Amino acid sequence: MNLSIFGLGYVGTVIAGCFAKAGHRVIGVDSEPSKVSLINSGQSPIIEAEIGDILRDAIADGSLRATGDAAEAVAASELSLLCVGTPSQPGGELDLTYIRRVCADIGAALRGKSARHVVVVRSTVLPGTIENVVVPALEAASGKRAGAGFGVVMNPEFMRESSAVRDFYNPPKTVIGADSADDAALVARLYEGLPGPVIHTAVKVAEMVKYCDNIFHALKITFGNEIGLLAKAAGVDSHEVMRIFCEDTKLNLSPAYLKPGFAYGGSCLPKDLRAMTWFARSRDVTVPVLNAIGHSNTHQIENAIRTILAAGRKRIAVLGFAFKGGTDDLRESPVVTVIEALLGKGCELRLFDPSVNTARLVGANRRYIEQHIPHLAKLMVASAGEAVADAEIILLGNINTAYHPALKSLTPAQRIIDLTSSGHHPDTSAAYERLAG
Ligand SMILES: NC(=O)c1ccc[n+]([C@@H]2O[C@H](COP(=O)([O-])OP(=O)(O)OC[C@H]3O[C@@H](n4cnc5c(N)ncnc54)[C@H](O)[C@@H]3O)[C@@H](O)[C@H]2O)c1
Incomplete structure (x- = not known):
């Protein structure tokens, strides 16, 4: 040419x-x-x-x-x-x-x-x-x-x-x-x-991809450097740590955890990040990127709350409130934080999560629910269908095909806000909005 x-x-x-x-x-x-x-x-x-x-x-x-x-x-x-x-x-x-x-x-x-x-x-x-x-x-x-x-x-x-x-x-x-x-x-x-x-x-995607790449490269360099500082403070060989880190191509160097969606939570990530950033403070090691992760996560939760309240509807069904689908672990679930904020703003909520429901029945997670979130236990209903029946907004808090029949039954007057932003939902007449773009 x-x-x-x-x-x-x-x-x-x-x-x-x-x-x-x-x-x-x-x-x-x-x-x-x-x-x-x-x-x-x-x-x-x-x-x-x-x-x-x-x-x-x-x-x-x-x-x-x-x-x-x-x-x-x-x-x-x-x-x-x-x-x-x-x-x-x-x-x-x-x-x-x-x-x-x-x-x-x-x-x-x-x-x-x-x-x-x-x-x-x-x-x-x-x-x-x-x-x-x-x-x-x-x-x-x-x-x-x-x-x-x-x-x-x-x-x-x-x-x-x-x-x-x-x-x-x-x-x-x-x-x-x-x-x-x-x-x-x-x-x-x-x-x-x-x-x-x-x-x-699309043209705009191509424009953005280049920035996404370069920012990620800058983030990788900074992450490696901050790990290097922490390893030095701990008397550990940082190159050995990162060599092992890089051997994990399932969870570390992989597409895992890179889909825009909602805040992380659960019993490990928040706790372990807190421990390592505490360690940095205690050794006078400055790790601004690691310190910013928790703030960014909190911002994701606040953004979700703002988005839901901005819809101006009070009757809300939550499908999925464990920090991810298929677990009953509610510790530090960001969806629970959202639910509590919405309750504080006077919303009427109905909650359904099949894993949490089962755990509650068989008693596995019963003590946690009764001690930490008794106010939420009262709002739990027996099925997704019951949760969405009169709801104006349906919040998808985690991914589970068990919600699909209920989502199929929705009407155009109802609106889904998908915190997971996965797009995994059946054809539905309700309006559908992803939290992420
Ligand atoms: N440098 C890299 O490794 C790299 C890699 C990928 C993308 N980019 C991007 O590519 C673009 C170019 O980067 P670069 O490093 O090659 O830039 P550069 O500054 O080295 O070269 C730009 C050239 O454009 C010329 N120029 C300016 N106005 C002109 C005009 N009206 N007509 C003709 N020539 C004109 C300048 O004289 C200069 O020679 C930037 O947007 C950069 O971000 C750069």
């Missing part, structure tokens, strides 16, 4: 060289003449393993050239890949100056172009930037409409500096966010033959 690549920094230079090597005809565009001349003389404007040879060969065989002229580059290409910087402003807000300018340049060039052109954003931009900044800027400058007049695709870049060329050939994944299947397919052709999944999704 004929590609124009806007911005010859770390991302743009690497992909310009690698796409040229893959057989595409590439024109690199940069507003800095020194970078244009460096590339045209077969030299790299960045320090990065392997890229020097790739650029030299690509310039020599004519598959790559650079220019400062955006109009010429757009005219000679089907795809424009945007790799300009999106730096931080002092307050953290994105500086979109370069994105706006490059969209104005490409848009102006599109005015006189009749063949279809697709603009592919590779820069990291916040969700909504394509819709609210990129598309309006391109439309204003081109006089054309996005979709009919030109395509816009979000294709975030996941390479890392110092291993960028290797990452290009071994991407962890390729993410293509587009409204048009044809435009998405065109972009996917660029990555044919490369390993890793090619994931097609």
Whole structure:
């Protein structure tokens, strides 16, 4: 394909060289003449393993050239890949100056172009930037409409500096966010033959995924570092601890616990986090990320309470109030905290949880219920159907297929608020809302 690549920094230079090597005809565009001349003389404007040879060969065989002229580059290409910087402003807000300018340049060039052109954003931009900044800027400058007049695709870049060329050939994944299947397919052709999944999704999801990745990487580094501080204070080898931690690919390095939903609870996580953060305080070890976990969890509970009260209905059925489905353990269940707050605000509640009901009957958890939550025991009913019968709101507190027949019987006047945010529920006429997005 004929590609124009806007911005010859770390991302743009690497992909310009690698796409040229893959057989595409590439024109690199940069507003800095020194970078244009460096590339045209077969030299790299960045320090990065392997890229020097790739650029030299690509310039020599004519598959790559650079220019400062955006109009010429757009005219000679089907795809424009945007790799300009999106730096931080002092307050953290994105500086979109370069994105706006490059969209104005490409848009102006599109005015006189009749063949279809697709603009592919590779820069990291916040969700909504394509819709609210990129598309309006391109439309204003081109006089054309996005979709009919030109395509816009979000294709975030996941390479890392110092291993960028290797990452290009071994991407962890390729993410293509587009409204048009044809435009998405065109972009996917660029990555044919490369390993890793090619994931097609919505534009805003593609914008957000990149942030999700980088924030998680920052969190992992910080987590490892804070564990390192605690291990040192305990006289333990932190590398041995984390080596063993990483061997667990079922619960630790895995999709487990990564679905947005509701607060954690139960008899272990809150207690063990408290013990370790107490240990840190007692040894004068500063672990702000570990300390923040409990606060964040409390905020999740408060958010749920606010969301439910904001619905302005008082008759509430709770299906599931043990901290997860299939257990009768009510210790530190965040759903119990929600229930108590709602009772304090004058709501009328009916509670059902099959595991808790059984435990109560057979007496396994009876003492806990009678001693700690006798006020809740009175609100428990014998079936999910009985709980939802007159309810205006149905709170799903944990996941259990035992609730499905009752959920199927709901009417459009009733509303489900799913704290688990799982989406696991049968067809129901009631309105359904997940606590998480
Ligand atoms: N650096 C990385 O490892 C990396 C990895 C993944 C994603 N990203 C993202 O990719 C984007 C680019 O990052 P980078 O590190 O390559 O940036 P960079 O600052 O190294 O390069 C940006 C280039 O764009 C050029 N430019 C600015 N305005 C222009 C215009 N109107 N026309 C043409 N060129 C113009 C600049 O002169 C510069 O050469 C950022 O959004 C970044 O967050 C970077």
